[in-house]
Amino acid sequence: MELTGAQALIKSLEQQGVDTVFGLPGGAILPVYDPLLDSSIRHILVRHEQGAGHMAEGYAMATGRAGVAMVTSGPGATNIVTPITNAHMDSTPLVVITGQVATSSIGLDAFQECDITGITMGVTKHNFLVQSAHELPRAVAAAFHLATTGRPGPVLIDVPKDVAQSTMEWWYPSGIEELGLPGYRPTVELDESAVARCVALIESSERPVLYVGGGTLKSRATAELLAFAERTRIPVVTTLMARGAFPDSHDQHLGMPGMHGVYAAVTAIQRADLLITLGARFDDRVTGKIAAFAPDAKVIHVDIDRAEFGKIRRPDVALQTDVATALRAFDAAGARPRNLDGWWREIRSWQASYPLTYDEPEVDGPLRPQHVIESIARTAPAGTIVASGVGQHQMWTAQHWPFEEPNTWVNSGGAGTMGFGVPAAIGAKAGRPDRTVWCIDGDGCFQMTAQELVTARSEGIPIKVAILNNAYLGMVRQWQEMFYDERYSEVYLSPDLPDYVKWAEAMGCVGLRATNVKEMNDVIDEANTINDVPVVIDFRTDSAEKVFPMVPAGVSNDDILVHPSQRGGAR
Amino acid sequence: MNVPEPFAGESTHSPVRHHILSVLVENKSGVLARIAGLFARRGFNIYSLAVAPSESHARYSRVTIVVDAESAPLEQIVGQLDKLVNVVDITDIAPREAVERELLLATIKTDVANRTPLLDTLGNAGAAIVDVDPGAVTVMLAGTPSACDDLERALEAFAEVELHRTGRVALPRLGRSTPTTPEP
Numbered sequence: 001m002e003l004t005g006a007q008a009l010i011k012s013l014e015q016q017g018v019d020t021v022f023g024l025p026g027g028a029i030l031p032v033y034d035p036l037l038d039s040s041i042r043h044i045l046v047r048h049e050q051g052a053g054h055m056a057e058g059y060a061m062a063t064g065r066a067g068v069a070m071v072t073s074g075p076g077a078t079n080i081v082t083p084i085t086n087a088h089m090d091s092t093p094l095v096v097i098t099g100q101v102a103t104s105s106i107g108l109d110a111f112q113e114c115d116i117t118g119i120t121m122g123v124t125k126h127n128f129l130v131q132s133a134h135e136l137p138r139a140v141a142a143a144f145h146l147a148t149t150g151r152p153g154p155v156l157i158d159v160p161k162d163v164a165q166s167t168m169e170w171w172y173p174s175g176i177e178e179l180g181l182p183g184y185r186p187t188v189e190l191d192e193s194a195v196a197r198c199v200a201l202i203e204s205s206e207r208p209v210l211y212v213g214g215g216t217l218k219s220r221a222t223a224e225l226l227a228f229a230e231r232t233r234i235p236v237v238t239t240l241m242a243r244g245a246f247p248d249s250h251d252q253h254l255g256m257p258g259m260h261g262v263y264a265a266v267t268a269i270q271r272a273d274l275l276i277t278l279g280a281r282f283d284d285r286v287t288g289k290i291a292a293f294a295p296d297a298k299v300i301h302v303d304i305d306r307a308e309f310g311k312i313r314r315p316d317v318a319l320q321t322d323v324a325t326a327l328r329a330f331d332a333a334g335a336r337p338r339n340l341d342g343w344w345r346e347i348r349s350w351q352a353s354y355p356l357t358y359d360e361p362e363v364d365g366p367l368r369p370q371h372v373i374e375s376i377a378r379t380a381p382a383g384t385i386v387a388s389g390v391g392q393h394q395m396w397t398a399q400h401w402p403f404e405e406p407n408t409w410v411n412s413g414g415a416g417t418m419g420f421g422v423p424a425a426i427g428a429k430a431g432r433p434d435r436t437v438w439c440i441d442g443d444g445c446f447q448m449t450a451q452e453l454v455t456a457r458s459e460g461i462p463i464k465v466a467i468l469n470n471a472y473l474g475m476v477r478q479w480q481e482m483f484y485d486e487r488y489s490e491v492y493l494s495p496d497l498p499d500y501v502k503w504a505e506a507m508g509c510v511g512l513r514a515t516n517v518k519e520m521n522d523v524i525d526e527a528n529t530i531n532d533v534p535v536v537i538d539f540r541t542d543s544a545e546k547v548f549p550m551v552p553a554g555v556s557n558d559d560i561l562v563h564p565s566q567r568g569g570a571r
Numbered sequence: 572m573n574v575p576e577p578f579a580g581e582s583t584h585s586p587v588r589h590h591i592l593s594v595l596v597e598n599k600s601g602v603l604a605r606i607a608g609l610f611a612r613r614g615f616n617i618y619s620l621a622v623a624p625s626e627s628h629a630r631y632s633r634v635t636i637v638v639d640a641e642s643a644p645l646e647q648i649v650g651q652l653d654k655l656v657n658v659v660d661i662t663d664i665a666p667r668e669a670v671e672r673e674l675l676l677a678t679i680k681t682d683v684a685n686r687t688p689l690l691d692t693l694g695n696a697g698a699a700i701v702d703v704d705p706g707a708v709t710v711m712l713a714g715t716p717s718a719c720d721d722l723e724r725a726l727e728a729f730a731e732v733e734l735h736r737t738g739r740v741a742l743p744r745l746g747r748s749t750p751t752t753p754e755p
Contacts, residue, residue: 121605122612126656129601146656183597183659307650 005133006031006164009097010039012140015172018068020044020059020430022052026072027112029099031164044430044459049076051423051452053083057092058427061410062385062435064220066093066147067427073099074112077158078119082417085123087154089414090241091218093147094154095140102162103131117158125153130160133168141172142179150186151305152218186304190321195329197317198276198300202335205274205298207343208234211257214241214413215279215303221324222246222406225278228327233340235347237265239280241413244403254347255356258286259551260395263354266549266557268347272297274337278323279303282312283414284553292556302326354549356399357563365516366542369393369468372520373400373440376466379528384436385410385428389421389445392474395547397440419448425463426456436464443469443493443500450503456534457508464527465509465536470543471495478546495540504536513538588641589618591669591741594634594652595625595660602657606634613651616642619673619738631659635740664743673739675712675719676701680730689729696722707732 003011009032013021020042025033036043046052049071056067071080077098087094101110117127126146128139136159143155173179202208216225222245229236229252236246237257246253255262257269269275275297280286287293290312301308301315302323309318319326361368373396377384386401387410388394394411403409410428412420425439446467456463468474473491480488504511510530514520514537527535548563561567596602603622610617616639625633638648649661675698679689693700693710696718702709712722716739723734 117601118604121601121608125654181656184656305650305654307647307654309650310644310646 001170002167003133003170004031004035004165004167005136005159007035008133008136008168008170009140009159009164010035010041011170012137012172013041013068014039015137016140016144017065021068021070022046022055022059022427022430023070024049024052024072024076026076026099028073028101028161029070029076029097029159029164030072031161032070032097032099032159042430044455044461046423046455047451048449049079050082050419051426051449051455053080053094053096054086054417054420054423054449055427055430055452056094056096057083057087057090057420058387058410058424059431060087060092060094060427061424062407062428063431064407065431066095066144067431068095068097070097071099072112073101073116074114076112077114077116081119081123082415084120084154084156086412086415086417086420088123088125090412091152091214092154093152095143095147096154096156098156098158099164100129100158100160103160104162106160116156120156123154124156125151127156127158129158130163133163133166134171136163136168137170137172138178138180142181145176145179145181146184150184151215187322188320190325190329191319194317194319195326195333198319198326199330199333199335201274201298201300201317202232202276202330202337205337206340207272208232208274208276208337208340209268209272209297210234210236211269211275211277211280212236212238212242212245213278213280214239216242216245216323217406219279219304219322219324220406221278221322221327224324224327224331226250228331231331232336233344234276234337235268235344237261237269239283239286240398240411242280243398243401243409244406247404248402249404254351256398258283259288259553260399260547260549261286261551262356262399263549263560263562264347264350266551266560267350269294269297270557271346275299277301277303277315278326281308287312288551288557289554292558354562354566357565358545359565361517361542363517365540367514367517367520367539369396369470369539369541369545370400371517372466372468372539372541373397375520376438376440376524377401379524380438381436383408384438385425385432387411387421387425387428387437387439389441389448390416390418391442391445392470392478392545392547393440393442393445393468395475396468399547401440418445421445422449422463422465423452425465426452426461429456429461429463430459439463439465441465441467442474443467443471443495444473446500447493447498450507453504453507453509453534453536460532461534462531463534464530465534467500467536467538468541469495469500469538470541470545472543474543475547477543481546483552500536500538504534507534509534509536511536511538513540515540588639589637589666590640590645591664591666591671591739592636592638592649592652593662593664593741594636594658595631596634597657597659598624598630598632599657602632603634605655605657606636606652609651609655613647614642615639615648615651621738621740623740635738637739662743664741668744669741670744671716671739671741672713673716673719674737675714675722675734676709677711677723677726677734678702678707678709678732679726680707680732682706685729692722692725692728696725698722
């Protein structure tokens with residue numbers, strides 16, 4: 001069967017089981033958009049290529065399958081570099097297809113030419129510049145294999161226009177051997193001696209902590225985690241990327257560690273004699289000052305990526321495998337720590353003394369952002385997916401939203417990409433239309449990517465967006481208040497400009513506003529009844545509200561600042 | 572790439588804590604850029620780098636990289652390098668376990684006065700004259716990096732026009748190699 005490269009590309013995507021592509025056409029990718037008309041694949045037309053990338057990420061995080069985005073060359077390609085970087089930092093499986101100028105024009109500064117494989121070399125797991133139509137099926141199959149196996153990540157396929165236009169005899173790789181990846185070995189044999197050393201460390205520990213990272217979700221190890229944790233009674237902390245990997249309602253769950261972590265989670269790590277690190281990478285937002293991080297702890301480091309071993313913290317045992325395999329091996333060996341009663345007594349006292357807290361809102365407003373989040377969560381159906389941007393609202397959501405199951409938390413961790421929330425929520429809803437999807441956003445973030453609500457409305461993707469409108473770039477404001485003598489430099493945004501309700505309405509969404517607690521409850525109830533179009537709610541929150549606890553950057557986790565109302569005694 | 576300043580009087584090419592990585596890569600466009608980019612963005616130092624088609628297959632090339640194991644732990648460098656999809660195999664060769672050679676080419680101005688001492692210097696080093704014209708000679712030495720260092724220093728006494736070194740290539744001493752990734 002003779003196909004054009006463009007037809008072969010679309011057919012290859014169908015072969016991979018792709019049901020949704022987020023994208024925006026342009027000159028160099030034009031040939032590929034023609035056979036899309038005849039395909040079963042749903043294309044979601046975005047308003048900016050950054051939106052396509054973040055939607056594909058949201059889709060991937062909510063479904064566990066690779067997200068796919070397709071854009072044109074030049075500025076289309078550079079506009080999607082931020083999502084690619086974001087996916088690279090958070091190990092999100094992404095396949096990005098970019099148009100490229102014709103092979104005869106490459107290197108000649110042709111119209112809308114840019115060296116996107118060069119630009120993205122450092123922020124993709126791998127990328128391809130496809131040289132012939134015959135190679136397209138292999139490139140697509142290899143891209144999905146690379147994106148979804150081992151440590152997942154973004155893979156970019158650059159398709160020159162003449163490659164899409166020329167013809168090929170249809171074929172498709174029948175197995176991994178035909179992908180032409182002799183240097184790619186994502187899995188290694190389980191090192192039984194390392195497992196034995198892990199078991200020995202677990203069995204001699206008295207103050208162990210399960211330090212659970214995003215790799216636990218990537219390897220779909222939540223059932224194994226629950227079984228192992230319950231059998232051993234070891235306390236669990238879940239990082240920002242792992243929220244949902246272990247139920248928040250579980251009494252062994254101490255919450256999130258790190259810069260804005262729960263006191264008990266942070267302190268348990270600091271006092272631990274053993275960290276069982278599962279798909280986590282000792283990020284600076286978790287460790288604080290690295291020299292003072294968990295000073296007495298031996299470290300078991302389980303990761304699929306061996307380059308993570310010793311990158312930040314030298315492990316006592318490194319176990320290169322996926323988290324599920326490691327936990328099954330620990331269970332098979334019957335690994336069990338010593339009696340943890342004393343350890344739990346200490347932890348319970350920290351939990352009792354320093355729970356997450358905030359001041360009650362005044363009846364007449366302004367609203368407390370944490371209270372808004374908890375109020376939305378209380379009325380949200382089980383399994384609701386929540387997305388966020390980056391900043392204070394993200395930390396409050398990570399702290400106060402009750403996560404109970406995997407793939408319900410869609411956020412930007414490593415890259416810290418403002419504006420991630422709205423498009424990521426749209427992508428999540430496109431991938432899981434059966435779920436309610438809330439985006440808890442900040443006013444600064446919302447202004448970066450809000451135009452994608454036009455996409456959501458026109459494509460019939462009814463997400464709900466809660467803007468915690470404190471009229472500031474809130475996290476920057478918090479740092480300026482605390483560390484720059486309250487000298488506020490370029491952080492004020494105004495609560496009224498833009499008018500978020502009118503803006504929402506202009507984009508075909510329902511726009512609502514709440515300034516006090518009664519209005520807040522009313523608009524949340526109203527939003528919950530609207531399931532056909534997107535809803536945007538402008539919640540007027542207290543500008544002075546700060547995220548606590550907080551470990552200032554570069555400071556030891558021992559010097560965690562708790563909420564002001566808890567600072568009476570020793571802290 | 573960060574090229575560290577050599578210490579005064581010390582060889583520019585024989586760092587104390589260097590390691591040799593013999594890296595088999597797919598012979599695809601951009602592979603060298605991927606390796607160089609990785610070293611640059613991770614802050615790993617390269618002392619020298621040599622690339623040529625490999626022995627076994629037209630499909631592969633061999634890259635010999637002399638890395639500064641002080642700039643980052645060797646396991647980090649190897650681990651990150653191994654993540655490059657086009658990298659097929661990495662062999663880490665400790666200097667004491669390696670047979671290392673490099674090539675030095677130099678053009679020296681000659682006159683009646685310096686001809687004899689120059690010939691003595693070349694003779695002592697085991698270097699050969701490979702090109703001659705009335706006012707200059709081009710000489711070569713294929714030898715150990717330290718032999719090349721010695722000749723380079725000795726040639727400073729003469730009016731050098733140009734001196735090039737290739738950077739080293741290496742193979743494990745027989746029976747002592749340490750492959751760090753399985754063979755493909």
